[in-house]
Amino acid sequence: MISLEDVSKKYPGQVVPALDGVSFAVEQGDICGIVGLSGAGKSTLIRCMTGLERVDRGAIHIGDVDITRLRGAQLRQAQRRLGVVFQHFNLLSHRTALGNVMFPLEIAKASPEEARRRAEELLDVVGLSDKRDAYPAKLSGGQQQRVGIARALAANPSVLLCDEPTSALDPITTQSILELIRQVNAEFQVTVLIVTHQLSITQQACDSIIVIDEGRIVETGPAQEVLHTPTSRILKAMVTTLSWS
Amino acid sequence: MLFRLLWTALLETVWMVAMAGVISIVLGTVVGAALVFFSDPGLGRDWPINRVLHIEQVLSAIVNVGRSVPFLVLMVAIIPLTRLLVGTSIGTKAAIVPLSIGAIPFAARVVESSMRGVDRGVVEAALVMGAAPLEVVFRVMFPEALPSLVLGFTLTLVSLVSFSAMAGAVGGGGLGDLAIRYGYQRFRTDVMIATVVVLVALVQAIQWVGQAISVAVDRKR
Ligand SMILES: Nc1ncnc2c1ncn2[C@@H]1O[C@H](COP(=O)(O)OP(=O)(O)O)[C@@H](O)[C@H]1O
Numbered sequence: 037m038i039s040l041e042d043v044s045k046k047y048p049g050q051v052v053p054a055l056d057g058v059s060f061a062v063e064q065g066d067i068c069g070i071v072g073l074s075g076a077g078k079s080t081l082i083r084c085m086t087g088l089e090r091v092d093r094g095a096i097h098i099g100d101v102d103i104t105r106l107r108g109a110q111l112r113q114a115q116r117r118l119g120v121v122f123q124h125f126n127l128l129s130h131r132t133a134l135g136n137v138m139f140p141l142e143i144a145k146a147s148p149e150e151a152r153r154r155a156e157e158l159l160d161v162v163g164l165s166d167k168r169d170a171y172p173a174k175l176s177g178g179q180q181q182r183v184g185i186a187r188a189l190a191a192n193p194s195v196l197l198c199d200e201p202t203s204a205l206d207p208i209t210t211q212s213i214l215e216l217i218r219q220v221n222a223e224f225q226v227t228v229l230i231v232t233h234q235l236s237i238t239q240q241a242c243d244s245i246i247v248i249d250e251g252r253i254v255e256t257g258p259a260q261e262v263l264h265t266p267t268s269r270i271l272k273a274m275v276t277t278l279s280w281s
Numbered sequence: 282m283l284f285r286l287l288w289t290a291l292l293e294t295v296w297m298v299a300m301a302g303v304i305s306i307v308l309g310t311v312v313g314a315a316l317v318f319f320s321d322p323g324l325g326r327d328w329p330i331n332r333v334l335h336i337e338q339v340l341s342a343i344v345n346v347g348r349s350v351p352f353l354v355l356m357v358a359i360i361p362l363t364r365l366l367v368g369t370s371i372g373t374k375a376a377i378v379p380l381s382i383g384a385i386p387f388a389a390r391v392v393e394s395s396m397r398g399v400d401r402g403v404v405e406a407a408l409v410m411g412a413a414p415l416e417v418v419f420r421v422m423f424p425e426a427l428p429s430l431v432l433g434f435t436l437t438l439v440s441l442v443s444f445s446a447m448a449g450a451v452g453g454g455g456l457g458d459l460a461i462r463y464g465y466q467r468f469r470t471d472v473m474i475a476t477v478v479v480l481v482a483l484v485q486a487i488q489w490v491g492q493a494i495s496v497a498v499d500r501k502r
């Protein structure tokens with residue numbers, strides 16, 4: 037379960053805050069899409085949820101901890117239970133696919149045999165068993181993102197946070213990555229948050245949608261409902277682009 | 282006879298450069314990593330100790346001073362320290378001290394820029410996986426920066442060769458010393474030319490090996 041209460045964040049020198057009183061909750065096992073134009077505050081939201089950025093105000097509960105209250109070793113402990121997927125994959129170039137999936141397990145002090153076994157298992161889940169000894173530079177974008185997803189799942193997280201997971205990928209590969217996200221959501225009962233500026237992605241993959249504009253939530257609800265009857269100016273504008281694609 | 286002289290001088294130069302290279306690369310890596318570590322908000326920038334000591338700014342200022350003092354001046358200025366450390370201020374062993382000290386700031390900047398070249402996203406990915414700051418340095422930054430670090434260390438060794446020739450001119454031994462004593466003072470143009478040829482060959486060899494290692498490391502990725 038994810039729940040945010042009144043989260044605000046202003047970067048130094050900023051006039052309009054990047055996040056302004058954001059509150060929402062995502063049910064266990066849901067796939068929730070956070071949409072907004074670029075600059076809306078989506079990445080900031082994810083960065084606050086992962087503890088990379090400190091909030092000015094508010095609480096972020098993931099599972100039973102408030103991530104905003106944790107520091108140092110306690111924060112790192114909580115971070116190890118999050119799965120994070122990045123737009124640009126962010127794989128370690130000096131490690132193979134298998135090595136990349138093993139990395140978070142090594143950080144969490146799993147034994148080498150245990151880490152290896154689990155990493156092999158996860159590469160199998162994402163359909164990349166045959167590429168386990170390949171370095172990221174030798175993998176396609178879609179394959180790199182599969183490794184990224186396997187890596188995010190390594191520590192058995194209860195939530196998967198994805199910041200623009202398909203924005204660097206072509207439409208066909210985007211489909212297959214979204215299918216994979218749905219598959220792991222079903223298989224591991226992991227709650228998924230997908231941040232995106234592409235509305236079509238929420239249409240394909242999300243149970244619920246949160247629309248964010250200038251750091252504020254402007255609309256929220258079940259995906260099909262929100263997409264059929266948008267009320268906010270921003271979503272109305274985005275929905276028109278949807279019907280063309 | 283000429284060959285004998287050259288060979289001895291070459292060995293002295295290689296010895297000086299190797300010793301000073303190891304020392305300056307090790308200490309330069311520590312300083313360079315500290316420069317990065319204490320300026321990075323994800324690592325040690327906000328540590329209480331850094332708030333008090335401003336480690337990055339202080340180290341950076343020292344490095345800048347070290348980089349701006351001409352090597353010849355440094356060599357003379359630290360003679361008391363050299364005597365203290367190795368018991369003498371002339372000869373090959375004595376030259377290692379100023380060579381090492383002169384190259385530390387250089388190596389530190391080299392390491393710093395290599396580490397800053399590591400993809401920010403990769404560093405942040407490690408942080409959100411719960412990696413501790415030192416784990417980020419040792420398990421992400423150093424290995425990710427390795428090809429670039431190897432090139433930077435090569436550069437450090439190459440500049441040590443030319444510094445060592447300068448050290449030779451003031452009694453440090455090695456190829457520079459040979460060039461001055463025979464080539465210049467005894468008008469032995471053949472020795473002078475031979476020395477230059479050997480120096481060029483040495484620099485070429487270091488560059489070639491360094492580049493080959495860097496490419497080999499990089500190609501594995
Ligand atoms: N590190 C930062 N320093 C200052 N301002 C930032 C920083 N990161 C983002 N911003 C600003 O915060 C706002 C939200 O950015 P971001 O969360 O990246 O939006 P999105 O991911 O929705 O495109 C933007 O106005 C952006 O310019």
Ligand SMILES: [Mg+2]
Pocket residue numbers: 078079080200
């Ligand atoms: Mg963004």
